[in-house]
Amino acid sequence: MSTVDGVGLGLRFAFLDELVERSGDPLPALRWLECHPENYMRRGGRFPAGLTRLRERWPFATHGLSMSLGGVDPLDGEYLRTLRGFLDEVQSPWHSDHLCVSIAHGRASHDLLSMSFNEELVRHLVARIRQAQDRLSTPLAVENVSYYALPPDSDLDEGDFVSAVCAEADCLLMLDVNNVYVNAFNHGQDARAILTKMPLERVVQMHVAGHFYEEPDFILDTHDTAIVDPVYELLEWTLARTGRVPVLLERDSEIPAWDDLYAELVRLDALWRAAPERGRAPRSRGARGTGALTRNTGRLPAGQADDAGGMLRHGNTP
Amino acid sequence: MNLETYQHNLFSLLFGTDPEASVAALSNPRGRPDRWRRYRQMVRDRLEEVAENSFPRLREALGETWPAAVARWLSEAPPRSPYLRDVHGEFARWAEGALPDFKGAAPWSGELARYEWALLDTSYAAEEQAARDVDPAAGAFAMGRPAVLTPAHRLLRLQWSVHRAQVGYDLSAIVRESCALCVYRDPVSHDVRVLELGAFAAALLEGIARGPERALLEVFREAAEASDQSIDVELVESFAELVADLMDRGVWLGSSTAAARGVR
Numbered sequence: 287m288s289t290v291d292g293v294g295l296g297l298r299f300a301f302l303d304e305l306v307e308r309s310g311d312p313l314p315a316l317r318w319l320e321c322h323p324e325n326y327m328r329r330g331g332r333f334p335a336g337l338t339r340l341r342e343r344w345p346f347a348t349h350g351l352s353m354s355l356g357g358v359d360p361l362d363g364e365y366l367r368t369l370r371g372f373l374d375e376v377q378s379p380w381h382s383d384h385l386c387v388s389i390a391h392g393r394a395s396h397d398l399l400s401m402s403f404n405e406e407l408v409r410h411l412v413a414r415i416r417q418a419q420d421r422l423s424t425p426l427a428v429e430n431v432s433y434y435a436l437p438p439d440s441d442l443d444e445g446d447f448v449s450a451v452c453a454e455a456d457c458l459l460m461l462d463v464n465n466v467y468v469n470a471f472n473h474g475q476d477a478r479a480i481l482t483k484m485p486l487e488r489v490v491q492m493h494v495a496g497h498f499y500e501e502p503d504f505i506l507d508t509h510d511t512a513i514v515d516p517v518y519e520l521l522e523w524t525l526a527r528t529g530r531v532p533v534l535l536e537r538d539s540e541i542p543a544w545d546d547l548y549a550e551l552v553r554l555d556a557l558w559r560a561a562p563e564r565g566r567a568p569r570s571r572g573a574r575g576t577g578a579l580t581r582n583t584g585r586l587p588a589g590q591a592d593d594a595g596g597m598l599r600h601g602n603t604p
Numbered sequence: 605m606n607l608e609t610y611q612h613n614l615f616s617l618l619f620g621t622d623p624e625a626s627v628a629a630l631s632n633p634r635g636r637p638d639r640w641r642r643y644r645q646m647v648r649d650r651l652e653e654v655a656e657n658s659f660p661r662l663r664e665a666l667g668e669t670w671p672a673a674v675a676r677w678l679s680e681a682p683p684r685s686p687y688l689r690d691v692h693g694e695f696a697r698w699a700e701g702a703l704p705d706f707k708g709a710a711p712w713s714g715e716l717a718r719y720e721w722a723l724l725d726t727s728y729a730a731e732e733q734a735a736r737d738v739d740p741a742a743g744a745f746a747m748g749r750p751a752v753l754t755p756a757h758r759l760l761r762l763q764w765s766v767h768r769a770q771v772g773y774d775l776s777a778i779v780r781e782s783c784a785l786c787v788y789r790d791p792v793s794h795d796v797r798v799l800e801l802g803a804f805a806a807a808l809l810e811g812i813a814r815g816p817e818r819a820l821l822e823v824f825r826e827a828a829e830a831s832d833q834s835i836d837v838e839l840v841e842s843f844a845e846l847v848a849d850l851m852d853r854g855v856w857l858g859s860s861t862a863a864a865r866g867v868r
Contacts, residue, residue, distance in 0.1 A: 324687050330730040330756060332794035352686030358611050365686050390611035394683040395618055396654075396691065397647050402610065410607055435639035436632045438605045506646075 290347045290379050290491075292317035293555045295547075296536040299325070302336045304544060309343040315548065315555040319344045320534050323372045323381075324352050337376075346376045347491060347532070348424075349460070350383040352394070355414050355428065356401045357387045366421045373424040380490050382427040382460035383418075385411060385451060400433030403440040403447035408454065415455040427458035427490050432465040432507035434472060444469060445483025452485045458568055459485055461528075462493040463521045464513070464536075468505045477520055481527075489528050490568045494521055494554065495536040509538035513550060522557050529564030533557075605629075618647045619682040648678060651691060658692045659720045660771045662699065662713065669708040676702065689728055696721030712764035712778050719766045722758040722787045727796050729756040729789065734857055742859035745847050747821040750860040751812050756789035757855050759801075759809055767798055784810075791854035799853075803831035804839070805846055819864035 297305070297319045305319075319340060326334050340346075352365065373381055386398040401407050411428075419426045430448050442450070444466075452459050461484060470477035496511030513535070521533065533554055537547060605613070610630075617626035617640060627640045652674045656663050663670055681698040683691045699717035703709045710716075731754050738752050745751060761784050768777040784806035786799040801809065807827035815823070824843065828835050850856035 325689075328687070328730055329689075329728050330732065331727050331789060334730075335794065351688075354686070356607075358608050362686055387611055387614070389686060390615050392684055393615050393619060394685060395615070395647050396650060396683060396688050397643075399614060399643065401607075402605075406607060434642055435630070436635035437610065438630060438632050439610075440632070 290318045290345050290532050291530070292532065293551050293558055294318035294320055294344075294347070294532060294534045295551060296349070296534055296538075297321045297337070297340070298538060298541065299333055300539075300541045301544070301547075302333060302340075306336050306339045308544070309340060313548070315551040317344070318347065318532065320347045320349050321376070322351055323348050323369055323376075324350065327368050327372050341376065346378055347534075348373055348376060348378040348381045349429075350381060351396075351398070352388060353383040353418060354387055354389040355383060355385060355411055355418065356407065357390045359390055359392065361414060361417055361421075362389075363421075366418065370422050370424075373422060378424055380425045380427050380458060381422065382429050382458075382491065384429045384431050385448065386431045398431045400431055400435070400437060402437040403442040403444060405442070405450075408442075408447065408450045411451050412455040415451070415457050419455075419457065425458055425490075427460040428452065428455075429460040429462050429493070430465050430484070431462070432468045432472075434504075434506075436473070443480070443483065444475075445480045449483055449485045452488050457488070458490040459488040460491050460493065461486075461489045461524070461531075462495075463524055464493060464495045464497060464517050465507060467517050467520055468497055468507045471505050472503075478523060481520070481524055486524070486528050488568050489531050491532045491534060492521065492524065492528075493534050493536055494518075495538075509536045510540040512542070512546075513554075518553065518557065521554075522560070525557060525561035528561075530558055530561045531564065531568075614643075617644050619678050621679050648674075651678065651683065654688065654691050655695050658724055659695070659699075659717060661766075661769050661775075662716050662720055664771065665710055665713060665716060665769075665775055666703075666708070669706070673699070673703070673706060673709070676706075689724070692724045693721055710775075710778075712766055715762050715764050716766040716769065716778075719760060719762065719785075719787075722760055722785075723796050723798075726756055726758050726787045726789050727794070729754075731755045731791075737860055737862070738858040739861040740858065742861075744851060744856070744858060745820055746859040747824070748819050748864060750816055750818060750862065750864050751820045751823070752816075752857045752860050753809065753812055753850075754788065754791070754855055754857055756791075758787045759806070759813060760785040760787065761806075767800075786855065788853060788855045797853070804828065804833055804842070807831050808843075808846070815865075816860075817862070817865040820859070822864070 293315055295316055326337055384398045387401055388395050388398060415426060466477050466480050470480055494513050494517055495509040496513050498506045498508040498511060500506050535550055535554060613626050613629045617623050620626060623644050627637050630640050631637045655674060666673055677695055677698050683694050696717045700714040703713035734752055734755050742749060763782055764778055765781045765783060766778050767785055769775050784801040786801055786809060789796050804827055807830040808823060811823035811826050828839060833839050847856055
């Protein structure tokens with residue numbers, strides 16, 4: 287198996303069949319894929335069969351949607367057990383999920399809802415990230431989310447908040463550059479100032495995507511348009527500081543023709559190749575001292591993985 | 605506002621019937637209240653879209669009352685599962701119970717929801733375990749062993765012919781008519797197909813589904829009795845043809861590796 291590195295694409299049902307058909311094509315700018323485990327767990331039929339075919343060609347990383355790390359309900363044990371089995375099956379080198387609440391008081395929003403940036407939430411998230419990591423055999427990375435309303439009692443800024451969570455949980459960061467751009471735009475902040483406070487040494491993967499201008503001063507993080515130039519520039523700026531971290535294009539709807547989608551991957555690949563080599567593997571409890579995240583298998587040795595905390599994920603409908 | 609209170613207010617905003625009270629509770633002096641309203645709209649639009657795309661016949665049948673039905677669903681039985689595709693089943697279970705009493709809904713609306721959910725549920729079903737349960741050396745059917753059916757099938761007993769309603773077609777095709785259906789997934793194309801079952805076939809498949817540890821012979825006899833048929837050469841030949849047909853369709857997988865209950 288080759289390593290998750292370079293530029294990847296978030297797998298969606300809308301183009302899964304086409305990608306299977308193209309899996310014999312060279313496609314040098316597409317080196318890995320990311321899937322939402324929830325879309326394939328406990329499931330048979332067309333899409334899991336397609337996933338199996340694609341795994342013969344590309345390595346996969348996994349990106350969850352439903353762990354609800356910020357939620358007040360207990361973590362879902364059955365979900366985590368099923369997830370662990372799936373991650374082992376696809377041999378994902380890490381698993382990412384969001385710093386958000388999606389399920390609370392027994393109700394599931396199926397959205398990534400933001401929370402107050404404060405010390406209480408940092409402590410809450412750290413405890414739950416460790417719980418989740420302990421139940422998985424795969425290192426966990428957490429993703430910064432976009433937020434549209436400033437929750438009450440926020441007394442940290444976003445960069446300090448994310449940095450505190452990652453440091454105290456000793457976990458990896460799945461840095462969504464587009465989310466930083468969206469938040470900076472919507473809340474009148476400087477995106478680079480936010481990124482400067484992020485723990486860039488912990489970044490294991492980055493996301494980029496397009497978004498929608500609902501109002502002149504309000505962006506929705508819709509993933510339904512092409513990446514805009516300011517996000518490319520922000521990615522280039524970030525890659526210059528992180529080195530060559532795997533970069534993933536997310537496109538959830540209004541999927542363009544394959545040639546147009548691939549053209550975005552080619553542009554991202556050029557940015558990635560222009561970035562400096564990464565000095566060392568990202569820091570985390572799961573990866574400590576191993577350098578294993580960039581090894582050939584992309585997975586931690588079992589003993590070290592068990593020593594790690596645990597984490598996880600997100601999904602689509604057919 | 606602590607985490608518990610914040611999340612209570614947030615989810616009341618999303619699913620409650622008095623969103624403005626939640627907006628007031630959540631608003632920060634530095635923020636904009638309309639952004640909280642946008643969260644409610646986003647979540648509800650997404651869930652409504654999931655229901656609309658997955659229940660196109662029901663959407664058509666409910667017509668102008670559809671938005672009110674969805675709003676009532678979200679307030680009475682909001683989604684609970686972490687899997688988005690489970691929203692379909694959650695909606696269908698609510699619809700089957702609530703729609704017969706819903707103003708403007710046809711009496712077959714609940715059955716239509718159940719039927720459309722069966723189409724989806726069948727397309728999702730995982731079948732790996734069943735394949736491991738089949739003894740290839742036992743042949744297509746060993747009467748002393750339990751039969752194994754694919755998990756990618758659903759059996760429905762309906763009082764209305766809701767399966768005759770196609771998307772975009774005249775819903776008057778739905779008439780009061782008892783029927784038994786086998787909804788199954790083609791193992792090669794993964795397409796979902798629907799079979800109308802005769803009385804014996806329905807009783808046989810239901811008997812197998814009800815007691816996966818029972819010998820096929822026991823289920824066969826019970827099905828003959830339930831469908832008021834005597835066990836003769838004609839029935840045995842029909843049974844063999846039925847099994848062959850179901851095997852071609854990937855519904856009937858074979859005989860179980862396990863012995864039937866009470867059989868040594």
